[in-house]
Every structure is written in C-alpha cells, then in structure tokens.
Amino acid sequence: MMKRRMTNRRLTGMHHTCTKQYASIGQQLVIGMLCSTLLACSADSPDQNTAALNQPYPAQTGGTLISAMPSDPSGMIGMVAGESASLAIGAYLFNSLLTFNQDLDLAGELAESWQVADDKKTITFKLKPGLQWADGKPLTSADVLFTWQLIIDEKTHSPYASDYQLVTKAEAPDAQTFIVHYAQPFAPALESWAHLQVLPKHKLAGQDIHTTSFAQKPLGSHYYQLKEWRHGEYLKLERNPKSVLGPANIDNVVERIIPDPAAQFLELMADNIDSMTLDPITYARIIPSRPALQAKLNQYKELGNSYTYLGFNLKRKPFDDVRVRKAINYAIDKQEIIDGVYLGLGIAIASPYKPGTRWSNPNLTPYPFDPTKAKQLLAEAGYVDSNGDGIVERDGKKLSFEVLTNLGNKQREKTTVIIQRRLKEVGIETRIRTLEWASLLTNFIKPGDFDAVVMGWGLSLDPDQYSIWHSSQQGPGQFNFIGYNNPAVDKLLEQGRMEFDPETRMQIYHDFAKVLYEDSPLVYLSAGYGLTAIHKRVQGIMNPVPPAGVGYDSHKWYLPEPLRRTQIQAE
C-alpha cells in the first residue's frame, strides 16, 4: 500500500522540499529542547511492555495503523492534483497496469502480462481475470482506456500528460485487453503505465474531472478504501476486502496530517502515531540517545531516488571549460558534506542513478577530494593566482561566481557554505545567494541567468533522462537549463528511449553515465537516505529494506493483537 509512495515522492519531491520549510525552526528547537534539560525527565524510563514488543508474533489481520504526513491531499485524482500527498493516498486506493517489484524491476499489477510488438511501437496489456472495483463492479480494459482518455483530454489540467500524449491510438478490443500504439518506439512508456492510477469509468464518465466529488469520495480497487476524511486533520482508510491483489493484513490505516515535524515527533513519542519520516538529526542523534524511544521504535533507512548537485551554467565562461568543471569537482569533498549535512546518512554517487540498481554504472567511482589536482587543472586552464590575493585569475579576471540555492532548504544552504569554503582553498571565489523557490525558478533558472546552482533532481525509476540532458531540451522552462550539449549523449539518450531490452538499455545508460562523468557538467554532491521510524508493534516489515523501500510490502505488515492500541480498539 505504501509501495509507490517512494516513487511518488519524486514526482513533486523538489517543490515539496521547498514549501514546507517554515517548520524547520520548530524542528531545530524541539531538538535543542529534547537534548537539554528535559532529557532527564521521567518519560525516559523504559516501559514494562518493551519486552513484549520484541517478541515475534504470527501474522494476523486486524488493527489500526496510524501514521503522519505533512500536508493534506487536495483530492484523490493524482493526475490532476499533481502533488505528493494526493499521489501517496491515491497509491492506497488505485492500481496501475504495471508496478515495480521489490528489486525495482517492472511487474504486472492489474496486467497479468504485457507484450511489446516486434516493431516496438505497440504494447499489448492482458489484464488479470476477475478484477473488480471495491463496489463489486468489474474492472476492465474500458476503465484503463477511459483513464488514458481522461489524462490526454485537452481540458484536463494535468502536468503529467506528456508521456501519455505520445500514444497515437489506444484500444480495448475486449474486457481483458488494452493496446497502445506509439508513433515510434518509446521505452519509458512502460514506466508511465506503472504510474497512471486507473480510475473507474462507471463513476467518472460524464463528470468534470476537476470539480467532481469523486475527488473527495473516491472508489478504487487497491488494498484500502477511503472511509472518512476530515480535511486538514486526518484520513481514515479501511481495508478493501475485494482488493484485486488480495486483502491486506491491517484493517484500518489512519493518516494524520501534521505539518510540523517537531509536532509529529512529539506525537510519536506520546505513542499517538506509529510511523513517521525522520530527518537525519532525529534518526542519528535524538532517537539513539533516548533508550525509551529506542526500545519501542524500529528505524529504517533506504536510498531515495534523488540527489543534490552543483550545476553550472555551461553557456557562461568559465564553465564552458571542462578543466574548470573538473577542478571544481575535485576541490569539493563530498564525504564532508554527507557527514556534516546528512550526519553520514547519504552516499556519494558517480552517475545520475540510484546506486545498486541496474542502471547505475558500477565502474564509475565518485570524483575524489583532491585539491592538488584541482589546482593543477585550474593552472592548465590558465587560472593562476598572479597577484597573491588568494583568488586565481586569467587575463586579469578573477575566477569568481555566484551560487544560487533555494531559501529555507537548510541542507542545501549548509552544503553551499561547505562548498564555498573548499573552493576558496583552491582559489575560487563564490558568493552564495538564497532565493525563494518560485523566484529562483522564474527569475533565474528559466531565463538562464545564473552562474551555478545547488539543487536536486528527483528521478523516475525508468532510466530515461532525455528531458534533463538532451540538447533539444534547453528552452525556457525546460529541464536542461544548464545548457548541456553533447551529441554523443544526445544519441545515447535517443537510443535508450527506443530500446526495450533491459540488458541493451543498461549498456546504453552505463555509456551515458560515463560520458557525463568525463564531461562533469555538474558535481554530484550526495544522495541522501530516506529515513523512517516505525513502532515495534508493527511486525512483518521486510528487513533488510528492499531496494523498493520499507513501505514496499506494507500490505503484509500486521499488528499483533496484544500490542494494539487499546483506545482505538474500543472505537
């Protein structure tokens, strides 16, 4: 039920980190507070029940799991809502044709099988037999077709329509078959069908997708159904006995909306919620220092599908010179950033893919920290400190530039300061400027008016990164805003989009990552871990965490009866 939450996080991950920052004051404060005098308080004495918590119980059904999320979903139709909370709740309710298994390979969800035609332009999905919606009506290929028509509709306000608009024709010849035709082979199509949450035609036909009350009272086919929604406060989900993937173990899932992470943590301490996502300080410092918390919580970490980078405006001097870019790459100590900013809860990367997955090139190692080499490369590029002011220059011009990052993202701000110091050591002067997200995007990124930026990319599970790196994607508002232009990369990206065979694709993206590595158009700074704390009363959690994340098989989680909350049971 939570399995797609990780992938959903990437959808709006970037803006997500930008709008929720006001909470950080409180967060830091509660940390200071907890670490100081109050630490000695009586709440720390371990509970007698902790022994029971560590005892394994057999899998069983029932119980209520309560977790917290930072913002209220705006509606249940993810394609229109376009924000992570809606997609996360939608992932409890709706199925897609395909999904990703625990190793992040494609697998069928509603589809029993799928077949790519020899010309690679047609994909035929065969639906599983006997699928039904929670109200008992059959779920057929007509629903899938309807959902596709909905997202490509001219009138639908969806930021995610582009992948589906490439479908030239879609058909549902019988109730079990859904066929899509593309004008040319498009390998990321399969991933796109793993993201499209299939909606019931019999409920939505003839409705205005934007104003329909279906967004408030949805009907799905997945493990859970929406039972009660108190806007801005909580959502109650109850198990769907007709779930197309078989029923989940836990009866009720409650998502409480608590915007402030400090308040979330207090609720976790008071045992009012069972799970929350943590920041590195809570994960690495606060919980380990409190035996009472440690006794009742399990902590999990999983590598997310996103990374932070220092990107250069390649259309500007001196960044058009690969030696300067490499020098900067060598001058930055990535481990220092990971240790200092993420308290060690991250890793350095060498390619724009999640390490350990098929797409990540295992032969590349992150640029090491080597200031001597950096200085040498700068000298080769003609930058030397001739006037002894500590800043290198060429033709009398200092090597000095401005680094932009978005306001309120503390991790990026700290990262930028660390970079500034290291670059100064090799004679590069940087000025830091933090800007509110919308203003950074509209006034600087979109017109291309910047030297360098510290930002992040949240990536999809499909390796295609055409929109980020292809030279055709440099227009205002497009994602290759750094102006990367390499015909070799263009060609690889085009090939990768046409190739369905995973092995051949893997080779293409390994080559692509290698070229990027040599070009160093941006400095990969770190890929942080996603951190979660879950109460020990929740059992059956896969350990170690699979690549797909801790929530991957949450439908198999269970709450042993002796460990359940008494108050909720009485309800």
Next chain:
Amino acid sequence: MLNYLIRRIVWMIPMLIGISLISFFIMHLAPGDITSTEAAFDPKSSEESRQKLRELYHLDKPVIVQYGLWLERMVHLDFGHSFASHQKPVFWAETDKDGNTTPGMIQEALPITLLMNVVGLFLTLTLAVPLGVIAAKKYGRWPDRSITLFNFIGFSIPGFWLSLLLMYWLGVIHPWFPISGLHSLNYAQLDTWQKCQDLLMHLFLPVVIPAITGLAGITMFVKNGMLDVLSQDFVTTARAKGLSDCTVTYRHALRNALLPLITLVGLSLPGLIGGSVIAETIFAIPGMGKLFYDAVMMRDFPVIMGILTIGSALTLMGNLLADLAYAWADPRLRRGVMPQR
C-alpha cells in the same frame, strides 16, 4: 443615523474595489505562478503542459485583464476555484449533479479560526481587564509589579517555543492534553457532550498560549486608561460623595477607561479571521493562517484573492462597527457624529 450608515456602507464598495485592485497587482509582482510551484521541477512534467495550464488559468493574459475576469466573477460572488488544490471551490460549497457536495476551502477553514480567535479574544479580555484594574489600583506596589513582570515574560516568550515546551510537558510527559490536531480520531462516535469536551481539550493549548502571550498589550492598555481616569475630577467627586471604593472603581472609573478598548476590539475583528501560521502549523490545525500561507507559497491566486477580499471587507466592517459602538457608548461622540439629532 440611517443616512450615515448607508453612506458608510456605500463608500465601502469603491474602497473594496481599490483594495482588491492593489492586492491583485501586488500579488502578481511576486515572481512565478502556479506552474512554477506545482510539479515545476519534475522531469515527468513538460513545458507544454505547463503552458497549457497557464492558458487555462488565463495566466498568459495581462494582469489588468486577469483582474477584470476576477472582478466579473466577484460581482456574482463567485470566488472561483483553487489552482493548487484540485480545483476546490475557494469559498462556497458546490454540489455536483449527483448531489455530492465539495466544501469550499475558506468555508472549511474559517469556522475553525473564528472559534479559536473568539475564544482566545474572550479569554484575553476576561484576564486582561481585571489584571489591568488591579495593576492600576495597586499602582507601584507588588501586585502591579508582579503583573507587569508576568506580562513582560508573556510578551517576550516566543509563542512557538512555549507551544512546543507545553506540548512536550502536557502532552508527552503528562498526557493530559492532545498534542496536535483538532478532533480525536473517534470524534464521530462521541456523543454531543463528549464532542464538546474533545474539542475543548484540543483547543486548550492553541488558544491559551496566544492568549497569554497577547495579554500584555491589553492589560497595559486597561491599566493606563484606569490610571488616567482615576486621577480625574469626577472620580474625586464620586469619592467625596462617599461612594464605596468598589462603586467608584467599577461603575465610574472602569466604564470610562474601557472606551478606548472598543476601538482596539473593533480593529481586531479582521484579525479574528486571520489565523497564525506558526500556531496552526505546530498544532496541526487547518485554519486560515495556513491556508493563506500555503496559497501564497503555491501562488494559488484565487485563494489569495478570496482571503484578502474577505479580510478587507471585514476590516471595513470592523471599523464601522467600532465607530458605531463608540457612538453608542460615548454620548459626547454620539452628538458629534450625528449633529442633526
């Protein structure tokens, strides 16, 4: 009287239009729009989709045209639909053809904020007036000093810090109060009495903390007013007549000292609908403050304009009510305002 009222109310219309025009332009001065906040940096979204959204929302038109479109809708009291929140209606609930209702965003948030602020204002006043009177009566002696000190501390403590501290102390260590939220999860199953109790318990911390930190201003206001009045001739006369201390203080002095408070309360009327972002965020209460903050961050123009319009209308109403209440309470002013009577 009636003429005066009608004149004031008619004048509010051009005022409101002026305010909304200025607000609209200032709002558009901030860089970006919904397409630069919603899914803007997701590699899966495309510039074409964003351009389409801009056209659908008329964001590609000049600001004055957009204002015209907005004004046209407002004439019909149509506050429009949110850009960022799934096209939810901004103010009024809407019913689709199947009879299902989608509640309006302001409609949902406003009662919560109003409840909190009215209870909070009531609490502040019931505490501040006696405290102010005591401080004035015992001016310079220990009760006055301790009240001043208490106010000083309350005024200086950052509200969010006190909130977190009390949430920890009264919610985690001694679980007497709920930590966050507005309703218990089993609220729907409770009977009416338990529902009230539940709501009060949830409201306790979020209402009491701002009341304490906001006490200082009004207490000082009352105290200074009382000090002024107590030294006036009519108080001396009242005492000379042999009236009891209690009558002098509460019937003669306090009634006069409270006059300026009417203005203060009148001016705080628009504040009643503006929630506090920080308090609402910390206590996870879906009120107006957070609604407005999120709308600004997301550049959700219809919601921003909806809240600003209601806010300015209430400010104007508050001014009017304060003036009327003043006239009602103070005979001198009543004659000045309405010479024809």
